[in-house]
Amino acid sequence: MELQQAGPHDARTAGVCLDLDGGPGCIAVARDVLAAFLRERASHAHHPFHADVVLVASELATNAVRHAGGPFSLELGLLPDGIGIAVRDSSPALPRSRPADGTGGRGWPIVESLARQVSVFSDDDGKTVYVELAW
Template identity: 35%
Template sequence: MPRNAAAARDVVTRLLETQFCALGGEGPADVVVADALLVTSELVTNAVRHGGGLTGFAAEITDDGLLLTVADASTRAPVTEKRDPGVASVGGYGWLLVRRLATRVSVTYFPGGKHIVALVALS
C-alpha cells in the first residue's frame, strides 16, 4: 500500500503504462492521465489529512476506466466547503475536483472508517 499521494500516483502511473504497453496501442491522452493522477492524489491526500490515515488503496483498469478504491479510518463524510466568491482561499477543493473529474464516485461506511470508490474514464 502506498504511504502517501506521490507513491499512489506512482502506482497508478505504472498500472497505466503496463496496461497500455501490453495492449500495444496508444495510451490515454495526457489530459486523461493528468485527471486520473489528480483524482488519485486528492483521494489519498484527503485520507491522510482528514480521514485518520490511509488504511487501504487499490487501483485497477476495468472496461469503464481506472477504478480507484481508497480507504481511511474516519466515518465522517467528505466535505465540499462553501466558498465566498469574493474571497481568495487556498485548499478545500479536493472533494469537488474528485466529483467533477470522476465518472462515478461512491462512499461506503463501515465500523472504523470508509471506502471511497472513484471511476475515472480513460477515453
C-alpha cells in the same frame, strides 16, 4: 453530486493495491505507483486521462491523510472503459464540499467533476471512497 452507497469492496478488476502509512511521502509514492500502472496497463488511454486519474487519486489520498490522519489503502482496477480507484481510511466521516480557502476546499469538487461515478461506503471501521473515470 449525490453520493451513491458503495459496497464494501467495489473495485471491478484489481490491478494494484497499496497499503500506505499516511506519513510524509506516501502521496508521492501513490502517484508514482499509479503513473507506472497507467503506463503498463492503460497506455492506450490519452494523456489527459492519465493526468486526470493521477489528480483524482492524489486528491483522495490527500483527503485520507488530512482527514483520517493515519494509514490508508489505495486500490486501482481497470474497467472495460476506464479505471476504478478505491481509497479506504479509518474515518467514518463522509467527504463533503466546503468553501475553498487558504487551507483547502478544492479537492473534493475536483474529484466530483472528473469522476463519472463517486460512491462512499462508511462503517464503524472507516470508509471507502470509490470513483470511476472513463477514458
